[in-house]
Amino acid sequence: MESSSAEKKIVSLQLGRILKNDFGIVRVCEWGFPQVIQSSLIAEGKPFPTLFWLSCPFLKEEVSRFESAGMIAEFEKRLEEDETFAGEYLRAHSQTALLKEELLEKAPVSEEQKRLLMERGIGGIRNLKRVKCLHLQLANFLGGVPNPVGREVWNLLKKTQCSYERVICGELLSKYE
Numbered sequence: 499m500e501s502s503s504a505e506k507k508i509v510s511l512q513l514g515r516i517l518k519n520d521f522g523i524v525r526v527c528e529w530g531f532p533q534v535i536q537s538s539l540i541a542e543g544k545p546f547p548t549l550f551w552l553s554c555p556f557l558k559e560e561v562s563r564f565e566s567a568g569m570i571a572e573f574e575k576r577l578e579e580d581e582t583f584a585g586e587y588l589r590a591h592s593q594t595a596l597l598k599e600e601l602l603e604k605a606p607v608s609e610e611q612k613r614l615l616m617e618r619g620i621g622g623i624r625n626l627k628r629v630k631c632l633h634l635q636l637a638n639f640l641g642g643v644p645n646p647v648g649r650e651v652w653n654l655l656k657k658t659q660c661s662y663e664r665v666i667c668g669e670l671l672s673k674y675e
Contacts, residue, residue: 509535511670512553518542524550525640527659531667533557534640539601545614547622549598550641552633555666560655561632573629573647583646584627590645591619591626594638620645 505523509532510516519541525534533554539546552558577584595616602612619626620643621634629635632651639648652658660666 534637545611550637552637556660586646
């Protein structure tokens with residue numbers, strides 16, 4: 499998984515910083531810009547726990563509104579009260595672990611680094627009954643994991659990408675060049 503310089507440039511602009519690890523783009527918007535990336539799990543030789551990242555500025559802003567409205571607490575309450583939902587969420591953690599394990603088979607990592615990455619859930623979560631961040635839950639879902647929290651966030655979005663009147667990533671690139 500090696501990122502091209504063009505991919506690194508747009509993702510760095512989207513995130514507002516340079517990622518120190520390689521990544522692959524797993525989902526793009528209709529304008530051709532990355533929405534979700536998959537991390538190599540190792541940054542500068544150290545474990546990096548987040549497998550999928552939401553890089554799209556439009557989606558990040560929309561999801562931040564949900565977080566500001568207290569939706570993380572609502573999901574955590576639902577995980578406590580709804581066994582079916584909680585079971586789906588635990589399976590999403592397990593499926594994410596399988597994907598991480600697959601990636602790590604090809605990576606030059608020590609057993610200790612592998613253990614650190616594998617003992618945590620989605621986005622490095624220690625307590626698998628908690629929701630760390632809605633952005634990473636949505637990224638996990640859009641990355642192909644049947645994550646019920648990410649699915650619910652996706653279904654709550656009224657819009658899932660920029661309108662043709664304002665393509666945020668196009669604006670970011672034009673400021674850069």
